[in-house]
Amino acid sequence: MTDAVERDPEAVSRFVERFAAQLVEAGLQRMPARVFSALLASDSGALTSAELSERLRISPAAVSGAVRYLAQVHMLSREREPGSRRERYRVHSDQWYQALTNREAIIKRWEDALREGVASLGAGTPAGHRLAETLAFFEFIEKDVARMMERWKAHRAELFGD
């Protein structure tokens, strides 16, 4: 076991499934959501493939797929235990806050599409104007979110100590 003695596996599982369901509703796929929730609810903050497979009652293949996705969007990081081919998957708090806000790549592509739209519909048209305003909005958000994260760090230090 990676975790300290679990209080109540039943309660943990209930939380995992409940939180995962909310993530699914927000657009995340089912397995990634469950894997992520399981990590979040683990004392160590890191679990192996076998542990995830057992706790969530899913095949190693499902773990593999979910983990690949989560790593891609930076919601977990992979750790190789030296001298073993066992891998552990970890949620790093900073990392995942960023993943949620840092939709940067997505926003960038929205901006590209909008820029093209302004050009092809004509900057003078009402539609073109609407797209331009939307574009400006995203450009603004992008910068401001970075500042918000700074404020969060300060706030966190205040709450939990640094």
Add this chain to the structure above:
Amino acid sequence: MTDAVERDPEAVSRFVERFAAQLVEAGLQRMPARVFSALLASDSGALTSAELSERLRISPAAVSGAVRYLAQVHMLSREREPGSRRERYRVHSDQWYQALTNREAIIKRWEDALREGVASLGAGTPAGHRLAETLAFFEFIEKDVARMMERWKAHRAELFGD
């Protein structure tokens, strides 16, 4: 036609499909994404069910479903033209900026699930502590986003005039 003479229906359609694809990738369903994009790219900013049906080549049933969803998440508003049973669906810029940031309902439910998690896993446990920090993060974000929207309004006024 609700719109002024369209520059190039081909170009409009290309933008609509391209932008919709990006929205889909971000988690929106296909039809809502297409309907929303079509509205965004219309000169009037509002279209009837029949117009959407024709421009997107989809059935009235599909329009109905998409529109119901979009209205629910406040990404468009329904307008009844007085003295007609024709309805028009409109994107109101303020409204949809909010819809994107204002994931308030979703975040609230995340917070609820996290609060339950802290309680049932124990606030003293490492897992409980991680959940509590996550909860604090969302509570912070929730408040700060409101302030960010204020700053956006000021910035927009500066860019486009009030």
Add this chain to the structure above:
DNA sequence: CCTTAACTTCACAAATTTCTGAAGCAAGCG
């Protein structure tokens, strides 16, 4: 009132997604 236009709801067929078991591959270990 009755007709008709405009949307909505519903059942179902089609397409897509999801998850699994099985096979494959790679890295420790004997």
Add this chain to the structure above:
DNA sequence: CGCTTGCTTCAGAAATTTGTGAAGTTAAGG
């Protein structure tokens, strides 16, 4: 070296989602 363990890939069965046609509902207009 070859065995074994652990992750990954893949093909396919099962479940889910999606979009349609058709029937249903509501309200304007005669």
